[in-house]
Amino acid sequence: MFTIGVTQKLQKELALDLSSYEEKAQGTAEIWHMNLFKIGRYKGIALAHDKTLYSLVKIGLKKKDFMNIGEIIRNGLEENMKADGFKKEAINSFMQKGGEMEFTKTHDRSTIGCLNEIIYNVEHFYYHSGGDLLNFNSEEMNHFNNRFIFMKLKGYPVELMKEYVNQG
Template identity: 35%
Template sequence: MMTIQCTKKLATELDVPLSNEKPENFNPLYCWHAHLFSFNRRKCILVMNNETRYNFVMFGLLKADFKRFSDLIVKQLSDNLLADGIEQALVDNYLQNRGDVSYTPTSDRSIIGQINDMIMVAQYVMNGNIIDTGDPEIDQVNRMLNRFVMLKLPKLYSGETMHDALQNF
């Protein structure tokens, strides 16, 4: 089962009940934290994997997007993994074994701290992109976020750590 651990701000926007139960056959690779933030009056969500710290920003979400959030997050995850150069077979294998999406409250303060750091970096880069081109260029931002050094990871980069985790899955 894929678990999305939502901050209170995101849970309020999603309007879904949060479960405190840990699923059977729990795999930490299927556990993600997500936080809602605003950029240029647009709603955005930064999603981060608990184990690998792989992360991406979902930009410019509308009210309808929050109603179909489970499907949207799976699509965004797939698109970002493929754009980061992870093989289609690994992505397909990961997504086929995910099960249903469940929502729980956040559980790890260190991940929340890293999410906040990544949001600051993303906003800085998006501001620069808007000044230069008039577009936040969210794909470029997402590629850059997983090349950001995280000292707690065995490979230092979340993109490489996610790739290794999927190969060993």
């Protein structure tokens, strides 16, 4: 199960009633945090894994996309992991854990701070691509974000996620 801590801004967009995060009940769940951001007239989400800070950013989402957010996340993570060179078996195994998704209130301020840094990087990429969503290369931007060192970690998120996926 993927347990995703959602910020209040995103909760309103998704129109969800969020449960409180209960650490003891999570057991083997994959814990993530997700935030909503807006650049110009485009809405996007930034998602980060709590342990590795491996991230996914999707921009240009519309109302119908938010209604189907689970599928957007699964497809985006799978594409992102393929682009980062994860083995197919490791991706399939990891994605099976995420069959169900539970959305909760946020519970880790450190991960939220890292998400804000990721969003800052996205804004930088967006404005340097000419401010045009059609010229915006999200694969390149996700590639950069997953090779960005955060104070919370001792390594690159992509390498830590590969280790994490291969040991599970």
